[in-house]
Amino acid sequence: MPSFDIVSEIDKVELKNAVDNANRELTTRFDFRGVLAELELNDLIVQLKSESDFQVRQLLEILRGQCTKRAISLAGADIEDTPIHSGKTFSFNVTFKQGIDQPIAKQIIKLIKENKLKVQASIQGDKVRVNGKKRDDLQEAIALLKKSDIELPLQFENFRD
Structure with a gap:
């Protein structure tokens, strides 16, 4: 996955x-x-x-x-x-802040759920892990987060198939 x-x-x-x-x-x-x-x-x-x-x-x-x-x-x-x-x-x-704190992580998860993407997001310490069945769904989630108004600079890493 x-x-x-x-x-x-x-x-x-x-x-x-x-x-x-x-x-x-x-x-x-x-x-x-x-x-x-x-x-x-x-x-x-x-x-x-x-x-x-x-x-x-x-x-x-x-x-x-x-x-x-x-x-x-x-x-x-x-x-x-x-x-x-x-x-x-x-x-x-x-x-300068390092990592994603709890309220912003919850905001990211809420944003993903509100847009009814076919992915699951979970908080893993100071980062958020996103899982999905298709690679396209994950890329859609990345595009959504890049367009969002979250006040933290976000990076996307460990993209695995």
């Missing part, structure tokens, strides 16, 4: 490259010359620091641009609403 897994993973190497490229871009920007501004990556959390609220928001835009170039989606990332002010610096934390 054919099956595939739906996962949401961030490529840590590409994220590190995006942060490094954003830091490199900072050195060439005129509006950040002589200003304390940096992007720091700890596991899956990117901390943006600068001297003003406006500049830290500009750092966020630089990070967005670099992530887009590296095919990293910020759709599933938690971005704080207001910068944290401490001492001379303002800081933002951007937390």
Whole structure:
């Protein structure tokens, strides 16, 4: 019986490259010359620091641009609403999510069931496994999920016959 897994993973190497490229871009920007501004990556959390609220928001835009170039989606990332002010610096934390959490997994399963596809979906930890009798049914499920408005970047892997 054919099956595939739906996962949401961030490529840590590409994220590190995006942060490094954003830091490199900072050195060439005129509006950040002589200003304390940096992007720091700890596991899956990117901390943006600068001297003003406006500049830290500009750092966020630089990070967005670099992530887009590296095919990293910020759709599933938690971005704080207001910068944290401490001492001379303002800081933002951007937390990237790894895996599909329970409510979104249930939303995926509900979406598949509502469209009456001839597949079965089940939650397997932090991923969703989809089984079906025909390969075409599985491809239909993938197409449906790509068109859906789920706020996580989804990848489809382990497609087996």
